[in-house]
Amino acid sequence: xxxxxxxxxxxxxxxxxxxxxxxxxxxxxxxxxxxxxxxxxxxxxxxxxxxxxxxxxxxxxxxxxxxxxxxxxxxxxxxxxxxxxxxxxxxxxxxxxxxxxxxxxxxxxxxxxxxxxxxxxxxxxxxxxxxxxxxxxxxxxxxxxxxxxxxxxxxxxxxxxxxxxxxxxxxxxxxxxxxxxxxxxxxxxxxxxxxxxxxxxxxxxxxxxxxxxxxxxxxxxxxxxxxxxxxxxxxxxxxxxxxxxxxxxxxxxxxxxxxxxxxxxxxxxxxxxxxxxxxxxxxxxxxxxxxxxxxxxxxxxxxxxx
Amino acid sequence: xxxxxxxxxxxxxxxxxxxxxxxxxxxxxxxxxxxxxxxxxxxxxxxxxxxxxxxxxxxxxxxxxxxxxxxxxxxxxxxxxxxxxxxxxxxxxxxxxxxxxxxxxxxxxxxxxxxxxxxxxxxxxxxxxxxxxxxxxxxxxxxxxxxxxxxxxxxxxxxxxxxxxxxxxxxxxxxxxxxxxxxxxxxxxxxxxxxxxxxxxxxxxxxxxxxxxxxxxxxxxxxxxxxxxxxxxxxxxxxxxxxxxxxxxxxxxxxxxxxxxxxxxxxxxxxxxxxxxxxxxxxxxxxxxxxxxxxxxxxxxxxxxxxxxxxxxxxxxxxxxxxxxxxxxxxxxxxxxxxxxxxxxxxxxxxxxxxxxxxxxxxxxxxxxxxxxxxxxxxxxxxxxxxxxxxxxxxxxxxxxxxxxxxxxxxxxxxxxxxxxxxxxxxxx
Numbered sequence: 001x002x003x004x005x006x007x008x009x010x011x012x013x014x015x016x017x018x019x020x021x022x023x024x025x026x027x028x029x030x031x032x033x034x035x036x037x038x039x040x041x042x043x044x045x046x047x048x049x050x051x052x053x054x055x056x057x058x059x060x061x062x063x064x065x066x067x068x069x070x071x072x073x074x075x076x077x078x079x080x081x082x083x084x085x086x087x088x089x090x091x092x093x094x095x096x097x098x099x100x101x102x103x104x105x106x107x108x109x110x111x112x113x114x115x116x117x118x119x120x121x122x123x124x125x126x127x128x129x130x131x132x133x134x135x136x137x138x139x140x141x142x143x144x145x146x147x148x149x150x151x152x153x154x155x156x157x158x159x160x161x162x163x164x165x166x167x168x169x170x171x172x173x174x175x176x177x178x179x180x181x182x183x184x185x186x187x188x189x190x191x192x193x194x195x196x197x198x199x200x201x202x203x204x205x206x207x208x209x210x211x212x213x214x215x216x217x218x219x220x221x222x223x224x225x226x227x228x229x230x231x232x233x234x235x236x237x238x239x240x241x242x243x244x245x246x247x248x249x250x251x252x253x254x255x256x257x258x259x260x261x262x263x264x265x266x267x268x269x270x271x272x273x274x275x276x277x278x279x280x281x282x283x284x285x286x287x288x289x290x291x292x293x294x295x296x297x298x299x300x301x302x303x304x305x306x
Numbered sequence: 307x308x309x310x311x312x313x314x315x316x317x318x319x320x321x322x323x324x325x326x327x328x329x330x331x332x333x334x335x336x337x338x339x340x341x342x343x344x345x346x347x348x349x350x351x352x353x354x355x356x357x358x359x360x361x362x363x364x365x366x367x368x369x370x371x372x373x374x375x376x377x378x379x380x381x382x383x384x385x386x387x388x389x390x391x392x393x394x395x396x397x398x399x400x401x402x403x404x405x406x407x408x409x410x411x412x413x414x415x416x417x418x419x420x421x422x423x424x425x426x427x428x429x430x431x432x433x434x435x436x437x438x439x440x441x442x443x444x445x446x447x448x449x450x451x452x453x454x455x456x457x458x459x460x461x462x463x464x465x466x467x468x469x470x471x472x473x474x475x476x477x478x479x480x481x482x483x484x485x486x487x488x489x490x491x492x493x494x495x496x497x498x499x500x501x502x503x504x505x506x507x508x509x510x511x512x513x514x515x516x517x518x519x520x521x522x523x524x525x526x527x528x529x530x531x532x533x534x535x536x537x538x539x540x541x542x543x544x545x546x547x548x549x550x551x552x553x554x555x556x557x558x559x560x561x562x563x564x565x566x567x568x569x570x571x572x573x574x575x576x577x578x579x580x581x582x583x584x585x586x587x588x589x590x591x592x593x594x595x596x597x598x599x600x601x602x603x604x605x606x607x608x609x610x611x612x613x614x615x616x617x618x619x620x621x622x623x624x625x626x627x628x629x630x631x632x633x634x635x636x637x638x639x640x641x642x643x644x645x646x647x648x649x650x651x652x653x654x655x656x657x658x659x660x661x662x663x664x665x666x667x668x669x670x671x672x673x674x675x676x677x678x679x680x681x682x683x684x685x686x687x688x689x690x691x692x693x694x695x696x697x698x699x700x701x702x703x704x705x706x707x708x709x710x711x712x713x714x715x716x717x718x719x720x721x722x723x724x725x726x727x728x729x730x731x732x733x734x735x
Contacts, residue, residue, distance in 0.1 A: 009508070086621070086624070086625065087625070087626060088624055088625075106626070108626035108627070108628050108629060109509055109510035109511050109580075109626075109627065109628065110509065110510075110511075110580030110626060110627045110628075111626050113579065113580050114580060114624075114625075114626060114627075128510070129510050129511075129628075130510035130511070130512075131509060131510030131511075132510070166510060169508075169510060192506070192507040192513075193502045193503055193504075193506070193507055193513055193515070194503050194504035194507050195507055197504050198504075198507070198508070
């Protein structure tokens with residue numbers, strides 16, 4: 001049984017399947033005129049975000065509220081963190097207020113793991129540095145499953161800044177556990193060392209990397225990569241690795257296109273793809289709420305069946 | 307007072323001795339290694355039965371951070387030397403990255419005064435090669451040497467400028483000082499916190515590539531050849547570095563090298579779970595590197611095993627992995643980890659290990675000790691090679707607890723350490 005959700009690398013396939021199935025059944029609640037169920041009434045969920053976020057934070061808070069939990073959000077910029085309080089002390093103080101669940105995002109890899117070890121309540125990793133972002137991968141998998149009816153046997157090409165991407169890592173573990181094949185496609189300077197030793201096919205050429213793919217997922221490219229000398233220019237990147245309609249000619253005809261957001265239109269993804277019928281980017285966002293409802297439900301002592 | 311160690315397994319590689327014998331010392335020096343010590347057993351005299359125990363020249367650690375002055379909450383002279391003798395070390399060389407740093411004669415003198423007052427092991431200060439350990443401006447090495455510095459180093463602040471290194475080596479060489487270098491090209495390790503490789507990739511951490519160490523090992527060896535200055539490479543961690551040092555020695559460069567127990571006993575997988583007690587610089591590498599380091603120890607490429615004892619307070623290590631400071635404590639585990647990993651496994655003889663931890667360190671910096679030759683300092687370590695014990699950081703003499711060996715079951719326990727004829731550490735003896 002799940003006690004925390006920190007990584008998909010360490011999450012059992014049965015638990016991943018359970019979360020996906022639960023989220024699927026919860027989706028219906030989101031379509032109701034009155035979006036409220038009493039499931040988590042009286043429970044306190046705190047979101048502790050040390051990094052900017054729109055999607056993930058609102059998604060978690062709405063998920064908690066739909067299930068009638070009370071939510072408090074702490075932004076590091078306006079908290080004791082500014083006074084030099086350590087992460088562990090901040091977390092322990094929140095726990096001392098008898099909260100029931102902590103959802104946290106942090107720029108350092110391993111931050112959620114550190115807190116989860118110190119607290120006796122469920123901790124949900126909403127993104128830690130370059131490490132993992134498990135709920136993003138779960139919502140990606142749910143979206144793929146809705147479109148393809150399955151995950152097993154599919155080929156998913158993840159294109160972009162693999163080195164710095166927690167989304168790529170979580171999707172790699174989650175998708176391979178569910179029987180999909182994963183490819184990483186990136187310029188050599190954005191591939192981490194020894195990536196070939198992971199269960200993944202690695203490409204530096206976009207066309208070869210997405211050929212025959214069922215799903216293409218473009219990752220956000222940050223301006224900082226140019227500043228650190230990892231890439232020559234946005235222009236060269238978008239020409240060589242940008243996902244556009246022309247490039248997608250080599251995929252399966254029914255290939256869908258995903259993006260974890262926020263998008264840099266014209267860089268890693270072209271308008272003719274982002275706004276096309278192949279794009280499932282907004283469905284990902286909707287599914288994000290359902291996934292987070294499922295995660296909170298199971299971590300806060302929900303029954304094994306929804 | 308005279309002390310007689312009776313019936314010990316005496317292991318002194320400096321004289322090729324590896325046999326059962328008695329060792330007699332007075333309050334200053336070794337008097338004799340003999341089959342029959344009865345003629346010495348007169349007057350005031352302690353006789354210690356050493357049956358089943360190994361007696362060696364006191365271990366010497368070339369690389370210790372005592373943290374005093376400035377960081378006494380991590381360690382100080384009293385706790386650091388207490389940890390040293392509890393690990394079988396009778397002497398340690400201490401690094402200059404204190405606050406203030408060991409870059410002025412007055413700081414060295416102040417430190418040595420503290421050692422006289424509260425230290426239980428011999429302490430040999432290593433001075434900074436540049437003022438404030440900053441990139442420019444050589445220290446007054448002649449005055450530092452007079453004050454007691456035994457070498458100069460850039461440890462913790464590796465020199466990036468080859469020009470500064472060159473002038474530092476030229477200046478040190480004329481004074482007969484060895485330059486000890488921490489080899490790391492910082493342009494390759496920006497924001498990095500562990501070895502670059504599969505483990506860092508899985509953990510999402512920025513890695514320090516092995517080549518960052520190796521390019522500086524190569525540069526520094528070449529500079530040693532060019533200037534003729536004696537160079538000691540600190541904490542070798544990669545297979546490539548071993549190969550480069552082997553080449554430099556073949557070319558006749560006056561180069562020596564050390565490694566640490568963790569570089570042959572652990573790989574970067576010890577960092578899994580964001581274990582900050584396995585975070586140090588250079589970082590833990592791969593099994594191939596461990597194997598190459600053992601090979602380098604066996605063929606003499608690596609002269610010495612040091613600890614790079616680097617204490618940090620618990621709250622400093624209880625942080626996000628990338629934010630936690632580099633370094634682990636090692637004084638109280640070094641001998642047992644080495645004995646367990648190298649001698650118990652049959653990879654290395656006991657006398658070779660004693661050579662790496664006592665005789666060679668003495669040779670590297672021409673320090674007293676490292677031998678039991680009559681007339682040499684009465685610095686002695688006594689080990690129980692068969693004693694199994696479990697590492698419990700809570701029991702360390704060191705103020706700090708940051709060890710990656712917590713809970714390890716080890717073989718080989720220091721049971722008595724003598725410095726200058728005085729038994730400064732006893733465990734059940």
